[in-house]
Amino acid sequence: MAYTRVTRTANGRGALMYAAGHTKGHNGHEQRNAMVGYVNLLPGVDPADQMQTRWNKARKNHTTQVLRIVQSFSKNELNPDNPEDILTANMIGQEFVQKHYPNRQAMVFTQIDGKSGLVHNHVIISDTDLIASKGCTKDQYYFPKIMEWTNEIAGQYMELDFGDKTEDKTTQTERHKREVGEYVWKDDLKSRITESMQVSETEEDWISNLTKYGVNVEVHDSKKRGKYYTYELMDTSKFPDGKKIPANLKSRSYKLGTRYDAEEIESYFLKKEQELQKQKAVQREVPEEKVRRQEPRTKLQEQEPVSPAPKPVHRVKQKPAQKPVARPAMPKPKVPAQTTNIVRLMGEDDIDDMTDVVDEPVSRDDTDWMALALERKMRQDAKKNREKTQERLNTVRKDASYMTRLRSSDVVARIRNVQREDDNSPDL
Incomplete structure (x- = not known):
């Protein structure tokens, strides 16, 4: 299961109009949506007008009007050429809203007009509920939770295809910029990370060398993902002149791909250290072998045999001279x-x-x-x-x-x- 993004917007009407799309779809498709589903809305009536009555009841500081969620399915899960699979995708979107966003109005737009041609849903959910006119909870905004809920619903209809881990993750926009030759700051960031790895011997060296390559890195450790990095591109000299530089040039390592994540980098430096140790071991062994095999005997060694070293003589420490002791005269045997x-x-x-x-x-x-x-x-x-x-x-x-x-x-x-x-x- 692949998920592209989750966004909140204050322009609910504009989001609905864009998703509905009354013109041709992308890549020359005759229509934008293959199927449209309604949750707590009347078909045939403008959904924006129906949601507007609820938005008007929200508090003034409640500016978010809709939550937009994109759900994408691989070709191993749903076939874009099969109408039944398109219906299945739309049913997954509606059930997802009914179970995890109860008492809210929503539209489910199922499309196949993207560049990849995959079946995907644009789910537009009103951020104001029908009962208390309140916004969504933290879990309903939280992207990992939304992924978990979608997998839970979709897993009841099909066998999920999680696919292999992607070494280098890119978005559609980034791929398009590459094709037309535009500057992509994430590609610049990745190249700096790779170059810094090549000139470093350990992870500590690499972290310190990243600053020389115009990249700041933060090391994090979470219960869910474990260890990961947050990279920030500090050197913006490669941005084209006159082009606006984004305020946020940060990206987490697992969003760039496994090649730039903590686990892969630790493995890279471990292998590098093992190779260096092998090379040092070979360098130590080869000279010793040459000395053993090629060490010639000198003429002096050939002509004169070496006599064994004399054994050390242990000398008893002598006591200082004492005054002579008068000896008693030996008695005669007859007395x-x-x-x-x-x-x-x-x-x-x-x-x-x-x-x-x-x-x-x-x-x-x-x-x-x-x-x-x-x-x-x-x-x-x-x-x-x-x-x-x-x-x-x-x-x-x-x-x-x-x-x-x-x-x-x-x-x-x-x-x-x-x-x-x-x-x-x-x-x-």
């Missing part, structure tokens, strides 16, 4: 009394010093078994004392961490207990 001469450890520093002493090798004769036994004994005693001292230090540290929770008497008692243990412990 057993010296075996009890063991130093008693008082803290961690003493343990470390003693460990350094006993851990260092002692020069001795391998046959001196008594010296070996004494050294082993000293090592064992030092280890035990170191562990015991460490235990005591841990106890003191633990007690210190809880010092804030202990009473002074408890602290004194703990210290005395440790001292008693020291007094009772055997000498080292």
Whole structure:
């Protein structure tokens, strides 16, 4: 189903006279209308006079007299050469008025005299109802709603032909101007949009580049249509000299055709981005392949084999020189009394010093078994004392961490207990 336009006019009589047409139709047709239908009007009486009585009852600020709706049918829906299809079109127009514009006077003019030769209706509806003398509601003026209502009625008579989406939409007037070589501002707008797309890599670039081409664009998002653009031609330098420039040079993207709508433009830049990525990938791969295949060996590489790199040597960080520690003289094996001469450890520093002493090798004769036994004994005693001292230090540290929770008497008692243990412990 195709719809051309919906208009409101203050000259209802003129609209009725134009639609009725008492002369030949367009393109040499003998008559203008193939069929005329009446809704709440008497045939044979001037419809303008009948509607005038109602227009006179409307308020003074109610200037709109009639609503003009054009309904067009494709040849797959209604055949202009079949009289029955012409009758069907007229019945669709009358039922449309009766259901969605009740209590209003209307005329339905069914014609086939256009350049395309399609069956179409000119429905002229009075904007003043018969009961309250009020105008139409917002829905009755709203173009998408009128399309929906027409499809609803026409779908009961035929299978609707919505056709393929048109890439480039043009009106009859625009096509006629093209044929005679006149300037069409929408064609100028479309060419600027296309040129801007060709020099842009992304949608964002394209939107910013449009201003350089004399076009302003607004991005919209609606629940019904989704995302779409509103284009405005800002550069009017191509208008012929002396020709009046229209005040409104705006057009929505879906009215220009799918080629200029948001969905098609997003798809265009997505494909463009994918192609650029493929080209970059090829440019990265080809040089690497050439280097792999054509990389010659140098003479130095052919004559002298490359020796493996030496393994890194990990150097141990040396401690700063310490003062020499006096070593105790090793007791002679025949003097057993010296075996009890063991130093008693008082803290961690003493343990470390003693460990350094006993851990260092002692020069001795391998046959001196008594010296070996004494050294082993000293090592064992030092280890035990170191562990015991460490235990005591841990106890003191633990007690210190809880010092804030202990009473002074408890602290004194703990210290005395440790001292008693020291007094009772055997000498080292």
